[in-house]
Amino acid sequence: MTTSTQKTVWEAFESLAAKARRSLHERDSGQQIRVQVGSATCEHAAGAGDVLDEFRKHIVASGRSDIALRRTGCTGRCSREPIVGVMVPGQIPVKYEHVDRAAVHKIFTGHVLGGTPLLDRILDGPVEAIPRYEVLACASRRCGQIGEDSYGRKLAEKLRRAGVGPEQVRVTLASCFGACGAKELGQCGQLLVQPSKVLYRVTSDADLDEIVQEHFLGGKTVERLRVHGKTVGRAFFELYGDVAFFNRQTRIALRHNGVIDPESIEEYFHFRGFEALAKVLQRGDPQWVIAEVTSAKLRGRGGGGYPTGVKWSFGAAGKEVPRYLICNADEGDPGAFMDRSMLESDPFNVIEGMLVGGFAVGASRGFFYVRAEYPLAVARIHNAIRQCRDYGLLGKDVLGSGFDFDLEIRLGAGAFVCGEETALIHSIEGERGQPRIRPPFPTEHGLWGKPTVINNVETFANVPAIINYGAEWFRQIGTEESGGTKVFALAGKVRHTGLVEVPMGTTLREVVEDIGGGVAEGKQLKAVQTGGPAGGCIPAKWLDTPVDFDSLAEVGSIMGSGGMIVLDEDDCLVDVAKFFLAFSEDESCGKCTPCREGTTRMFEILQSITEGKAAPEALDRLQRLARLVKRTSLCGLGRAAPNPVLSTLDHYRDEYLAHVVEKRCPARKCKALVQYEIDPQTCVGCTACARNCPVQCIAGSRKEVHVIDQQRCIKCGRCFEVCRFEAVIRQ
Amino acid sequence: MSISTDNWEQVEAAAKASLGDEIVQFIAQCRQEDAGADSHLVAVLHRVQGHFGYLGEEHLDAVAQLLQVPAAKVAGVASFYHYFRLKPRGRFLLSVCMGTACYVKGAERVAQRVMDELGITWGETSKDGLFTLDPSRCLGTCGLAPVVMVEDEVHGNVTPDQVPAILEQYRHRAREQGHA
Ligand SMILES: Cc1cc2nc3c(=O)[nH]c(=O)nc-3n(C[C@H](O)[C@H](O)[C@H](O)COP(=O)(O)O)c2cc1C
Ligand code: SF4
Ligand code: SF4
Ligand code: SF4
Ligand code: FES
Numbered sequence: 073m074t075t076s077t078q079k080t081v082w083e084a085f086e087s088l089a090a091k092a093r094r095s096l097h098e099r100d101s102g103q104q105i106r107v108q109v110g111s112a113t114c115e116h117a118a119g120a121g122d123v124l125d126e127f128r129k130h131i132v133a134s135g136r137s138d139i140a141l142r143r144t145g146c147t148g149r150c151s152r153e154p155i156v157g158v159m160v161p162g163q164i165p166v167k168y169e170h171v172d173r174a175a176v177h178k179i180f181t182g183h184v185l186g187g188t189p190l191l192d193r194i195l196d197g198p199v200e201a202i203p204r205y206e207v208l209a210c211a212s213r214r215c216g217q218i219g220e221d222s223y224g225r226k227l228a229e230k231l232r233r234a235g236v237g238p239e240q241v242r243v244t245l246a247s248c249f250g251a252c253g254a255k256e257l258g259q260c261g262q263l264l265v266q267p268s269k270v271l272y273r274v275t276s277d278a279d280l281d282e283i284v285q286e287h288f289l290g291g292k293t294v295e296r297l298r299v300h301g302k303t304v305g306r307a308f309f310e311l312y313g314d315v316a317f318f319n320r321q322t323r324i325a326l327r328h329n330g331v332i333d334p335e336s337i338e339e340y341f342h343f344r345g346f347e348a349l350a351k352v353l354q355r356g357d358p359q360w361v362i363a364e365v366t367s368a369k370l371r372g373r374g375g376g377g378y379p380t381g382v383k384w385s386f387g388a389a390g391k392e393v394p395r396y397l398i399c400n401a402d403e404g405d406p407g408a409f410m411d412r413s414m415l416e417s418d419p420f421n422v423i424e425g426m427l428v429g430g431f432a433v434g435a436s437r438g439f440f441y442v443r444a445e446y447p448l449a450v451a452r453i454h455n456a457i458r459q460c461r462d463y464g465l466l467g468k469d470v471l472g473s474g475f476d477f478d479l480e481i482r483l484g485a486g487a488f489v490c491g492e493e494t495a496l497i498h499s500i501e502g503e504r505g506q507p508r509i510r511p512p513f514p515t516e517h518g519l520w521g522k523p524t525v526i527n528n529v530e531t532f533a534n535v536p537a538i539i540n541y542g543a544e545w546f547r548q549i550g551t552e553e554s555g556g557t558k559v560f561a562l563a564g565k566v567r568h569t570g571l572v573e574v575p576m577g578t579t580l581r582e583v584v585e586d587i588g589g590g591v592a593e594g595k596q597l598k599a600v601q602t603g604g605p606a607g608g609c610i611p612a613k614w615l616d617t618p619v620d621f622d623s624l625a626e627v628g629s630i631m632g633s634g635g636m637i638v639l640d641e642d643d644c645l646v647d648v649a650k651f652f653l654a655f656s657e658d659e660s661c662g663k664c665t666p667c668r669e670g671t672t673r674m675f676e677i678l679q680s681i682t683e684g685k686a687a688p689e690a691l692d693r694l695q696r697l698a699r700l701v702k703r704t705s706l707c708g709l710g711r712a713a714p715n716p717v718l719s720t721l722d723h724y725r726d727e728y729l730a731h732v733v734e735k736r737c738p739a740r741k742c743k744a745l746v747q748y749e750i751d752p753q754t755c756v757g758c759t760a761c762a763r764n765c766p767v768q769c770i771a772g773s774r775k776e777v778h779v780i781d782q783q784r785c786i787k788c789g790r791c792f793e794v795c796r797f798e799a800v801i802r803q
Numbered sequence: 804m805s806i807s808t809d810n811w812e813q814v815e816a817a818a819k820a821s822l823g824d825e826i827v828q829f830i831a832q833c834r835q836e837d838a839g840a841d842s843h844l845v846a847v848l849h850r851v852q853g854h855f856g857y858l859g860e861e862h863l864d865a866v867a868q869l870l871q872v873p874a875a876k877v878a879g880v881a882s883f884y885h886y887f888r889l890k891p892r893g894r895f896l897l898s899v900c901m902g903t904a905c906y907v908k909g910a911e912r913v914a915q916r917v918m919d920e921l922g923i924t925w926g927e928t929s930k931d932g933l934f935t936l937d938p939s940r941c942l943g944t945c946g947l948a949p950v951v952m953v954e955d956e957v958h959g960n961v962t963p964d965q966v967p968a969i970l971e972q973y974r975h976r977a978r979e980q981g982h983a
Contacts, residue, residue, distance in 0.1 A: 113944055114944045117958065150947055403943065406901075406904075409941070409943035444849060444886050445939070446943055447955060483845060487884050487885060502841035503876075504879055561946075563948060569947075604903065637904055655940075788915060793963075
């Protein structure tokens with residue numbers, strides 16, 4: 073393949089990487105202190121733009137040239153944004169939460185210039201002190217590093233005995249940070265020491281003793297035990313490893329999120345960017361790539377879980393050309409934002425995954441199909457494509473390999489069904505986005521009738537890591553059936569909302585409780601909803617279910633694309649089912665009758681249940697209808713739309729019964745079944761409720777007991793919220 | 804694609820009058836590509852809506868003419884996708900996210916408050932012509948739920964009580980920018 077060029081692909085890659093390095097070096101020379109500000113849609117919403125601006129002003133005003141201000145993507149820590157990181161040489165990186173303009177001033181003068189971190193603003197703080205050393209010890213179930221025998225625990229104990237307190241050296245137990253190669257798995261423990269940026273591999277107690285003596289007491293690195301090289305996720309853990317929310321995660325797809333500048337191809341090069349592409353093109357063997365991805369057991373992250381390697385082999389099988397590759401970034405599940413974050417925070421990684429995929433299946437053109445609701449993601453992909461073209465990584469003869477590949481963006485326009493692959497193809501062709509019957513599958517008959525491979529954003533995001541770190545390594549991170557990790561968008565009634573990436577097979581409990589911090593405000597966890605409108609509700613009692621494609625299906629839900637909504641005692645499961653049915657009804661494209669009519673009827677039945685107008689027989693009718701729609705609909709939307717109904721009927725029949733028999737909503741959520749009343753004993757006559765009632769149906773003068781006119785009350789709940797004396801009762 | 808109309812110049816002039824030079828140029832660019840102009844229909848409609856705020860009949864006709872696709876197809880596509888609006892809108896598009904995460908965090912009450920404050924319901928425009936209210940499907944910022952988006956600015960963790968202040972912020976902006 074490299075006939076016409078003298079340089080090998082690998083040499084071409086190395087010279088590009090060197091060029092990127094030079095320009096980074098120029099940019100960074102002399103800059104010692106680094107301030108970084110997350111900037112993706114959520115951060116912007118939380119005011120990150122102002123924060124960046126304020127830091128810029130402060131740096132200019134200080135006249136210092138050794139302070140670098142960097143923009144990164146999002147770490148996925150939505151509830152704490154904007155997050156700012158301050159990296160001072162010799163100190164542990166410090167992250168601040170909820171930063172605003174006023175806080176910028178304090179951080180800048182106190183920490184950046186003054187060298188003293190602000191303890192009360194620290195992410196997940198406040199903390200009492202920042203230790204001199206932070207040790208992140210892997211404590212992964214996967215390789216047996218749990219319990220008293222784990223190296224992390226032993227190290228803590230040894231330090232204690234040596235009289236080194238936690239204000240000196242803090243040991244944090246982390247989930248697997250992916251540092252082990254396939255061969256050493258389970259044979260060793262990994263310790264990441266900050267701010268030294270040293271990674272140790274220990275295999276005995278004696279190793280630990282040596283580290284305590286030499287490193288922590290003597291201040292010298294133990295070279296013998298040191299591991300070199302950039303293991304996956306390392307850059308991320310060096311920055312964020314001390315925060316519980318992050319260190320229980322394993323970051324592969326999100327390994328650069330919050331670490332690199334998503335608008336700089338040079339920074340991407342710095343983190344092994346395009347190495348996988350170069351490796352693949354240098355080998356020049358598409359079959360090898362397909363074999364790697366197959367043996368990694370990578371399964372599609374868009375929801376279906378279809379083995380990616382197998383799909384690619386079908387795409388590559390025929391003789392017909394041209395062939396196309398599509399990245400599905402339609403992210404339609406209303407409650408999921410993993411793909412958005414990856415595109416906004418690490419677009420080059422997704423592009424590299426697409427390049428590798430394009431080469432494997434022999435495609436010459438690729439498309440990003442992105443939701444129009446994601447303008448920042450679109451802008452960042454746009455910019456990334458342009459920079460890749462400038463570097464000769466997209467277009468004709470990529471890296472001098474003879475492989476031609478270019479990318480274009482196509483916008484969606486707010487139709488959930490367009491996430492379905494045949495509908496998506498119609499949409500790119502400029503048609504109404506309606507699905508068609510499969511087979512033929514797109515790999516055979518796709519875009520403009522040509523072989524087309526469609527994968528999800530996260531699927532592509534994993535590909536460069538598989539090529540760089542090896543299929544075996546990737547496979548071992550997951551379960552028997554499914555390799556690697558899954559990213560979840562954790563939202564709803566959970567303390568720490570955000571993006572969570574965990575190995576396949578991690579339990580729901582670990583995600584919701586250990587990482588998410590459990591349900592907010594001391595309420596009871598009721599259920600976890602996964603898979604969005606196509607998924608189901610998993611009751612709290614099954615929180616120990618592992619998250620992977622098969623286990624979630626067994627409990628009547630699905631993995632889906634990664635939306636995970638936590639529900640608490642205030643949520644009514646009938647209402648949740650109704651919510652999803654309203655969604656599916658609205659999004660049904662109307663092509664086939666079971667889905668079009670079935671979703672409407674199911675919604676109507678659910679509505680009558682929540683209004684207290686349904687008889688107990690309605691439940692059976694609902695169930696029959698749901699099964700029918702599931703069996704007979706044309707595409708995945710209709711086939712999955714009944715899932716929220718079936719799973720809640722299964723697990724929460726008593727709640728349905730309360731609605732239809734007792735005409736009562738146990739969660740007090742269904743408006744028609746609740747009533748607001750004022751307790752004359754408790755009401756002090758403060759008038760707050762009367763002033764806030766939108767229909768003025770509360771009577772009473774100051775210091776007198778107030779009364780609600782039930783006829784006119786619209787049950788908006790305002791009075792219940794504003795009464796500070798708990799005199800308004802909801803029943 | 805070759806052009807079969809013999810009064811092309813007139814057609815183009817009429818379209819220009821309706822769509823403006825910039826969009827007409829964009830369409831011309833799309834026509835150059837080998838994939839076929841159809842493939843850019845959705846992109847063109849995005850442009851038109853981005854410019855005018857909605858897709859009027861005259862715009863759709865002009866697009867059909869210039870792209871040389873049947874008007875029925877253009878109208879079909881425009882009406883299929885939720886994102887496209889076929890009626891003019893107010894100065895600020897205010898969408899309350901009604902996605903799952905926002906819903907369970909009380910988006911309904913936020914929406915209700917907006918409706919009460921503005922005296923309108925979904926899809927309507929306030930009397931002063933400032934706000935058009937739309938439900939939206941997950942803005943991808945579920946971690947900040949419930950979320951309200953005004954034009955392209957996202958407001959997170961919105962409580963019903965914050966609604967009046969948010970509205971006032973935009974009224975103020977409109978006054979400053981001189982809204983009729
Ligand atoms: C109604 C419906 C909506 C879908 N939405 C999406 C989506 O938003 N993103 C996505 O990647 N896949 C979505 N899918 C799945 C795709 O059809 C397809 O299976 C997937 O993009 C394949 O990529 P993967 O193998 O990498 O998962 C949807 C499927 C259906 C039936
Ligand atoms: S199942 Fe629903 S969305 Fe799918 S083709 Fe039928 S009507 Fe359309
Ligand atoms: S629930 Fe709403 S309408 Fe009814 S009394 Fe209270 S504030 Fe008024
Ligand atoms: S707000 Fe509460 S205490 Fe005050 S008047 Fe109303 S019911 Fe009584
Ligand atoms: S559900 Fe509202 S932003 Fe996602």
